[in-house]
Amino acid sequence: MRKVAVxxxxxxxxxxxxxxxxxxxxxxxxxxxxxxxxLSTADAFxxxxxxxxxxxxxxxxxxYITDWVGSRGAESIRIESACSxxxxxxxxxxxxxxxxxxxxAVAAAAEKMTDSPGAETTAYxxxxxxxxxxxxxxxxxxxxxALIMQRYMHEYGxxxxxxxxxxxxxxxxxxxxxxxxxxxxxxxxxxxxxxxxCEPITLLDASPIGDGAAAAIIVPLDNAFISADHNPIIVAGxxxxxxxxxxxxxxDPLWLxxxxxxxxxxxxxxxxxxxxxxxxxYHDAFTIMASLSLEACxxxxxxxxxxxxxxxxxxxxxxxPVATMGGLKARGHPVGATGLFQIVEVVQQLRGQAGAxxxxxxxxxxxxxxxGSGSNIITHIMTxxx
Amino acid sequence: MRKVAVxxxxxxxxxxxxxxxxxxxxxxxxxxxxxxxxLSTADAFxxxxxxxxxxxxxxxxxxYITDWVGSRGAESIRIESACSxxxxxxxxxxxxxxxxxxxxAVAAAAEKMTDSPGAETTAYxxxxxxxxxxxxxxxxxxxxxALIMQRYMHEYGxxxxxxxxxxxxxxxxxxxxxxxxxxxxxxxxxxxxxxxxCEPITLLDASPIGDGAAAAIIVPLDNAFISADHNPIIVAGxxxxxxxxxxxxxxDPLWLxxxxxxxxxxxxxxxxxxxxxxxxxYHDAFTIMASLSLEACxxxxxxxxxxxxxxxxxxxxxxxPVATMGGLKARGHPVGATGLFQIVEVVQQLRGQAGAxxxxxxxxxxxxxxxGSGSNIITHIMTxxx
Numbered sequence: 215m216r217k218v219a220v221x222x223x224x225x226x227x228x229x230x231x232x233x234x235x236x237x238x239x240x241x242x243x244x245x246x247x248x249x250x251x252x253l254s255t256a257d258a259f260x261x262x263x264x265x266x267x268x269x270x271x272x273x274x275x276x277x278y279i280t281d282w283v284g285s286r287g288a289e290s291i292r293i294e295s296a297c298s299x300x301x302x303x304x305x306x307x308x309x310x311x312x313x314x315x316x317x318x319a320v321a322a323a324a325e326k327m328t329d330s331p332g333a334e335t336t337a338y339x340x341x342x343x344x345x346x347x348x349x350x351x352x353x354x355x356x357x358x359x360a361l362i363m364q365r366y367m368h369e370y371g372x373x374x375x376x377x378x379x380x381x382x383x384x385x386x387x388x389x390x391x392x393x394x395x396x397x398x399x400x401x402x403x404x405x406x407x408x409x410x411x412c413e414p415i416t417l418l419d420a421s422p423i424g425d426g427a428a429a430a431i432i433v434p435l436d437n438a439f440i441s442a443d444h445n446p447i448i449v450a451g452x453x454x455x456x457x458x459x460x461x462x463x464x465x466d467p468l469w470l471x472x473x474x475x476x477x478x479x480x481x482x483x484x485x486x487x488x489x490x491x492x493x494x495x496y497h498d499a500f501t502i503m504a505s506l507s508l509e510a511c512x513x514x515x516x517x518x519x520x521x522x523x524x525x526x527x528x529x530x531x532x533x534x535p536v537a538t539m540g541g542l543k544a545r546g547h548p549v550g551a552t553g554l555f556q557i558v559e560v561v562q563q564l565r566g567q568a569g570a571x572x573x574x575x576x577x578x579x580x581x582x583x584x585x586g587s588g589s590n591i592i593t594h595i596m597t598x599x600x
Numbered sequence: 601m602r603k604v605a606v607x608x609x610x611x612x613x614x615x616x617x618x619x620x621x622x623x624x625x626x627x628x629x630x631x632x633x634x635x636x637x638x639l640s641t642a643d644a645f646x647x648x649x650x651x652x653x654x655x656x657x658x659x660x661x662x663x664y665i666t667d668w669v670g671s672r673g674a675e676s677i678r679i680e681s682a683c684s685x686x687x688x689x690x691x692x693x694x695x696x697x698x699x700x701x702x703x704x705a706v707a708a709a710a711e712k713m714t715d716s717p718g719a720e721t722t723a724y725x726x727x728x729x730x731x732x733x734x735x736x737x738x739x740x741x742x743x744x745x746a747l748i749m750q751r752y753m754h755e756y757g758x759x760x761x762x763x764x765x766x767x768x769x770x771x772x773x774x775x776x777x778x779x780x781x782x783x784x785x786x787x788x789x790x791x792x793x794x795x796x797x798c799e800p801i802t803l804l805d806a807s808p809i810g811d812g813a814a815a816a817i818i819v820p821l822d823n824a825f826i827s828a829d830h831n832p833i834i835v836a837g838x839x840x841x842x843x844x845x846x847x848x849x850x851x852d853p854l855w856l857x858x859x860x861x862x863x864x865x866x867x868x869x870x871x872x873x874x875x876x877x878x879x880x881x882y883h884d885a886f887t888i889m890a891s892l893s894l895e896a897c898x899x900x901x902x903x904x905x906x907x908x909x910x911x912x913x914x915x916x917x918x919x920x921p922v923a924t925m926g927g928l929k930a931r932g933h934p935v936g937a938t939g940l941f942q943i944v945e946v947v948q949q950l951r952g953q954a955g956a957x958x959x960x961x962x963x964x965x966x967x968x969x970x971x972g973s974g975s976n977i978i979t980h981i982m983t984x985x986x
Contacts, residue, residue, distance in 0.1 A: 235732065258840075267653050271735065273727040274682040277845040277975035287861060289840035290976065291681045291688045296660040302677045306692060313698035315838070341659040346621065349657065452701070454644075454675035459663040475673060589663035590676065 218311045219446035220596070222251025222431035223558045228395045228546035230328040231425035236270045237282040240324035243427035244283045247320065251431040251444060258289040258316045262303030262323035264296055264550035268338040269330045279322065289316070296342035297499065298454075298585030299323060300428070300553025301592040307432045308452050317433065321557075324427035325548035335423065339549065342586045344460040356420065356500075358461055358587045360412040363502035366468050367414060370517035374414045377501035378405035379523035381418050381543050384498060387530065388540025390570035393555070395424050395546030419501045421542035428554035430561065435600075447561045450578065451480030451595035459589045468517075472591035473510035473582060481512075484578065484595040488512040491595070492576040493535045493563055495556035497584035498542045507582055508536075511593075530571055538563060538571050553583035557594065564598040604697045605832035606982070608637025608817035609944045614781045614932035616714040617811035622656045623668040626710035629813035630669045633706065637817040637830060641669075644702045645676040648689030648709035650936030654724040655716045665708065675702070682728035683885065684971030685709060686814070686939025687978040693818045694838050703819065707943075710813035711934035721809065725935065728972045730846040742806065742886075744847055744973045746798040749888035752854050753800060756903035760800045763887035764791035765909035767804050767929050770884060773916065774926025776956035779941075781810050781932030805887045807928035814940035816947065821986075833947045836964065837866030837981035845975045854903075858977035859896035859968060867898075870964065870981040874898040877981070878962040879921045879949055881942035883970040884928045893968055894922075897979075916957055924949060924957050939969035943980065950984040 224246025226239055234242070240261065248254060259280050267273045276290030293303040300323035307321035327335055340349045343358060353361075367374065381400060388394035400418060408416035435448060455475035461467050481487060488511060496511075498504035505519035513534055514522050527533040539545055539559040542552060560579035562568045582593045610632025612625055620628070626647065634640060645666050652658045662676030679689040686709035693707035713721055726735045729744060739747075753760065767786060774780035786804060794802035821834060841861035847853050867873060874897060884890035891905035899920055900908050913919040925931055925945040928938060946965035948954045968979045 264659065267724070267727050270731060271727055272731040273650065273680060274729075274845060274972050274975060276681045277842045277972055278730065280842045281844045281849070281975075286844060287841055287857065290842045291679055291692070291840070293677055294659060294680055295662045295677045306677070306695075309692075309696045309699045309701055312701065313695045315695055315698065338653070341653050341657055343660075344664065345656060345658040454677070455673055456663045456666045456676045458667045458672060459660060460667075463667070471673065586660050586663055589660060589667075 216312055216314060217435040217448060218308055218432050219435045219448045220430045220561050221433055221444040221446050222247040222253065223561050224250060225393050225428040225555060225558050226426050227393045228424040228426035228548055232329065236266060236272060236324060236326045237278060239326055239425060239427040240279045240322055241282045243324065243429040244320055244322050247429035247431050253318065253431060255285045256288060256318040256320045256431065258310055259285065259320045259322060260291060260293055260303040260306040262293050262299035262550050262553060263325060264294055264299050265325055265327055265338055269327055295590045296585035297549045298553055298583040298590045298592050299550035301557065301581065301583035301594065304430060304554055304557050305452050305454055305592055308449050311432050311434055317437065319432045320429055321432060321554060322427065322429040323551035323554035325551040326425045327423045327548060328425050347460045356412045356415060359500045359502055360415045362461065362467055363414050366502055369468060372520050375406050376520040376524060377419060378402050379526060380498060380501040380504045381405060383528050384537040384541040384543035387538055387571055388544025391539040391545060394540040394544055395422055396544045415500060421499050421547040424546035424548045426546060426548040426551050428551055428558045430554060430557055445565050447564045448597050448600065449594065450597045451483035453479035454592040457589050459586055461587050468506065470506045470510040470588045470591060472588060473507055476591050476593035477511040480593045480595045486578060491534065491578050491580045493538050493573050493579045495538065495559050495581040496536050497582055498537055499547055499584065503584060511582065530573060535573050538568065538573060553592065556581035556583060560596045564596055602698055602700060603821040603834060604694055604818050605821045605834045606816045606947050607819055607830040607832050608633040608639065609947050610636060611779050611814040611941060611944050612812050613779045614810040614812035614934055618715065622652060622658060622710060622712045623664060625712055625811060625813040626665045626708055627668045629815040630706055630708050633815035633817050639704065639817065641671045641674065642704040642706045642817065643674060644696055645671065645674055645706045645708060646679055646689040646693040648679050648685035648936050648939060649711060650680055650682055650685050651711055651713055651724055655713055681976045682971035683935045684939055684969040684976045684978050685936035687943065687967065687969035687980065690816060690940060690943050691838050691840060691978055694835050697818050697820055703823065705818045706815055707818060707940060708813065708815040709937040709940035711937040712811045713809045713934060714811050733846045742798045742801060745886045745888055746801045748847065748853055749800050752888055755854060758906050761792050762906040762910060763805060764788050765912060766884060766887040766890045767791060769914050770923040770927040770929035773924055773957055774930025777925040777931055780926040780930055781808055782930045801886060807885050807933040810932035810934045812932065812934040812937050814937055814944045816940060816943055831951050833950045834983050834986065835980065836983040837869035839865035840978040843975050845972055847973045854892065856892045856896040856974045856977060858974060859893055862977050862979040863897040866979045866981045872964060877920065877964050877966045879924050879959050879965045881924065881945055881967040882922050883968055884923055885933055889970060897968065916959060921959050924954065924959060939978065942967035942969060946982045950982055
């Protein structure tokens with residue numbers, strides 16, 4: 215496999231972007247990324263998206279987007295793996311360039327969710343779960359996460375209040391990210407008083423959906439396009455793994471097997487241990503997913519991740535900064551696009567372009583994107599060490 | 601790029617498979633392909649599908665399918681590019697193995713369409729066209745193809761009757777394919793009397809939708825798993841190209857630019873000319889698409905493809921056998937799965953396993969899969985010449 219690097223990034227603000235169509239949103243992110251890389255087009259486009267068939271009556275996003283950004287003719291497909299669609303598109307682009315068949319690839323991801331009624335969105339999000347054995351029995355996606363969180367609190371003795379700092383930290387970091395959906399801090403008291411969505415999950419455990427798009431340009435490391443200007447960030451590790459789609463079918467519903475498997479692979483590929491990760495963009499769709507991700511990736515002992523939050527090890531100055539630009543909780547969670555926002559943020563940190571949220575001397579950044587209730591997990595390690 | 605080969609194939613019968621769930625259909629094809637390759641699992645799964653969100657309330661097919669076939673843990677994503685989803689999944693698997701990151705890949709494709717009401721299916725198929733500029737104005741997918749066919753007949757002076765042999769040939773070939781949806785011949789008279797769907801397209805110009813799944817196992821050519829038993833068929837060329845999603849935005853709506861571009865690339869990769877292609881599995885969703893595909897790939901002059909049908913050059917004994925196992929017209933068109941049926945059929949021919957439909961001494965087989973009204977076209981050349 216030839217080594218590949220990211221030489222351009224782009225993102226839109228995550229919001230209720232009612233004034234932009236799906237193609238405008240995706241196009242804005244892609245054109246920004248191409249401009250960042252001093253390119254006008256690319257050979258192939260890989261676009262992650264989960265909801266557009268229902269929310270926008272539009273599939274075939276490949277051709278739809280490529281034409282819009284002025285790259286008519288280029289190879290262009292859509293990738294879907296529920297909430298991990300964004301990083302799946304990034305990995306598909308990485309493999310295409312690594313194979314030698316594609317020289318300049320765009321990995322993009324876009325989601326436009328807020329035009330649809332909420333009930334419809336909830337039903338459509340549930341297509342990430344098992345239609346026969348979960349959804350038909352009435353459980354929603356928040357419901358599945360609530361069952362997991364309830365069991366976790368019971369098993370390891372945590373109170374709901376102990377999860378507060380995952381959300382407080384994310385909101386603190388989101389304040390300085392212009393692309394973030396929320397620019398406000400929250401308090402422990404606010405967290406504790408937050409209304410219940412599905413016990414024990416409250417509003418402030420949960421990330422908000424939104425409209426947004428992000429993109430990255432991927433080329434071979436030895437490509438002539440790379441100059442000092444491009445500030446190339448290397449893909450040091452890329453791996454994907456799956457678990458059962460239904461949570462009840464797992465031996466241990468409190469362990470993200472696919473997170474563990476994909477993390478082990480990227481550590482081996484990058485030749486580093488978890489200790490050397492300088493920042494971690496994790497998938498904090500709910501505070502319970504933040505906890506399980508930290509444990510499966512080797513950053514906390516089983517059942518002990520809330521302690522990292524309580525002791526503030528996850529802040530920008532802590533042992534392992536997470537959600538450095540707001541995470542899913544404050545940056546927002548446009549489901550199929552989230553994975554590429556994570557990649558863009560890791561690149562910003564490794565380039566030293568993270569502004570007020572800059573992690574000093576960051577060398578290795580990790581991003582982990584979770585599809586379904588842990589059924590499809592994709593992990594990347596990026597580095598500025600050539 | 602390291603060379604890759606197909607060492608296993610599997611397919612279900614295309615029908616109204618009401619007794620099988622989506623996962624059973626996909627699983628039947630994948631398990632048959634794994635068995636054909638003497639394998640029990642694979643490293644990564646790439647599944648093409650267009651309709652499952654609407655037709656089966658199920659997305660996240662990656663994890664859904666991997667768990668079902670006993671490969672829990674393996675990387676697994678879904679690829680969508682409308683009717684070309686099947687070959688897009690095959691190409692993604694080819695690139696993943698070519699990159700060196702994946703050693704055994706399953707390319708699968710599945711579609712379960714006939715549980716849904718017809719009007720819903722028509723609406724959902726239209727998500728392959730431009731939602732804003734085509735579908736919102738009321739045109740269906742058949743309607744778009746009818747507009748193209750009308751213009752083609754006007755421009756080049758053909759009568760509807762001249763297209764008959766595309767369908768007659770497909771039905772002749774489907775008779776001996778156990779997986780085909782239809783096992784009956786049709787006549788010129790029957791074609792001419794066929795009821796109009798959308799002028800000038802009649803019932804016998806159009807391929808039928810159906811439920812079905814197909815799969816192929818892809819490994820590096822130098823892989824230890826390959827033995828004489830495996831009868832490896834090499835991927836000699838793989839390319840994808842796009843065009844505008846909206847037909848009216850094209851300079852020439854009678855020319856499949858993306859077919860021409862992807863065909864040129866695979867000829868160059870395989871080091872052959874169109875003359876050396878021994879069989880061609882084309883995308884005869886409608887007889888007009890069969891015509892345009894033959895012209896764009898260099899098998900007929902512009903506007904002259906119907907002559908190939910009239911002079912029977914496309915039969916099993918002709919200059920260029922097409923739709924050798926029935927094509928979309930008689931084998932059936934489970935939209936997102938069709939591309940992999942085409943690959944499976946090319947492999948059958950190159951292995952000498954095509955039974956009564958065997959093309960003698962076939963060395964190079966081509967498959968072309970069209971997404972949208974020509975917006976996303978993926979072409980492969982396979983060979984048994986090592």
